[in-house]
Amino acid sequence: MNEFIQHTINGLALGSIYALVALGYTMVFGVLQLINFAHGDIFMVGSFIGLYFIRYAIPNAEPSIFTAIMVIIAAMIGSAIVGVIIEKFAYRPLRKAPRINILITAIGVSLFLEYGGQLVFGASPQFFPDILPRRLIDVGGDIILDSNQLTIFVMSFVLMQILSFLVFKTQFGRSMRAISHSLETANLIGINVNKVILITFIIGSALAGAAGVLYGVAYPKIDPLLGLLPGLKAFIAAVLGGIGNITGAVIGAIILGLSETYVAGYLSSTYRDALAFVILIIVLLVRPGGLLGSKKIEKV
């Protein structure tokens, strides 16, 4: 039982990182119907921006909540800029092109960021410094609560709250939801589609950047190919919850994080990566819209 609770805690921390990345996937899919394969690599870029920010901008900072927030904000701004550049130069010229072209471009951008990252950051893994005062809290009964996990969970929760306010309570959110219903109609009723898409990319990339730093806190070894697998899993989480659905992305990510830690804990860690894909296939075959997605099955 204690082991189970320990796995649950680990799973929730992992799931909340996936959730931040999955939100970006689901938002971009909502407005553009595009699987933004480069999103996982923006997550990686965020992680590295955080690393370089600590190393060069605040080299003497003590690990504290304040430092962590500064690093996260820096990573969010940096990733948002990267996101804007990608949207402007790679995706915008293709707005009218067939979807597969945009998909290939996304793969191209992903490769570009990975190999560009190897060029700029170096291919070998780097150590992500402590930005939080780490404490292991013994809750009793062999359950150890890592304060980092708690911070990750709380910070993701706060960011998600901000996002849900943006999407459900503001004018921008209303336009964004309108576009995800129908881009053409939204255009007709006077929504500046390009602007909204740009802001969507900014928000999505900023969340991915924050997730990158939190990932660095949880698994302090980062390299330019780190975005590949978490990116793909976050995407699966988004599909699981119902792609295009914001609440669904969070629920899907938590489910995925939990089930991965359970499989790694009770079965075998080599099957952990397969699990995500098994979930993906089952969901798509049984309930193609995802858990919270619309019932509309994409048929002929």
Add this chain to the structure above:
Amino acid sequence: MGKINKTFLLFVLFFVGAVCLNFIMGGFHLNLAALFYEKPGRFTGLISPYYYSVMILLLINVILSVSLMLLNGLTGLFTMGHAGFMAIGAYCSASVVTFLFPDAPFVVQLIAGSLSAGIAAGVVGFLIGTSCLRLAGDYLGMVTLGFGEIIRIVFLNIDAVGGARGMTDIPVYMNLGSVFLMTIIIIIVIKRISNGRLGRAMLAIKENEMAANMMGINPLNIKVKAFVISSFMAGIAGSFFAHSEGYISTQTFTFAKSFEVIAMNVVGGLGSLSGAIMGAGILTVLPEALRKVQDVTGLDIRMVIYALTMILIMILRPQGLMGNKEWKWLSSK
């Protein structure tokens, strides 16, 4: 019926041709590994080992790209798991030859390896195809991506085929001539399919499935056929890969490989056979050609340039390099 006979004839022709070629080029060439690690054989006087391996890789990529064209371009089924079929072919053929026919003559190994690879991949393609038929568009892509990765992870966990270490000491019997012959035959087979009744039916399904159904085409049937044929050929490509490299590991068959094959199709022009060949050529040769650039700059910028080229082609020529056109010798007229 006549068409099946002709296709069969082509396969027979291939095996006969491959055997003849092997004799012409000399038995010395059966062991490719020796060519790489020991002093150069007679053959290296013609082509250096490096170009030799790039050319084999190019031809294998052409087979992959052309077989995916049947699914992606012709039938309009967007799949992202082609590397999985290739993995099945590679592992199946390598295990069959290593465990069952380690000392058999070249012809037996070739037939056993290629056929078992093709059939195994075809059967899995049939299973995946039938289970995914409900899905369309991006969702089909995601499911096939998932299947591809699961296939890879399953092989990663089978110890008999090396697991994470990869499978070593696979008999190396493929040579450039055989691969070349098979590539030509596969291109001809796909050209015949796409210009024939089956190809027209596939195209009709891509354009409008409902209308195709009204015309008396059974979409499910055709889609499964497309899946089986395409995965059969990808399996053969995998078999060739295994028996020309002599070493396979699951790292080769990640989803990145599937994306690479899709990119070949799209860069060349989706739905164009010539485009698929051309795309495979460009995306295989470009990273190798850029090695020279690396020597000059001292930085590994070739993959960055590769990625940029991919993005630029998509932006500047969205229909792909060939568009819908075919080269003259491949056109239907």
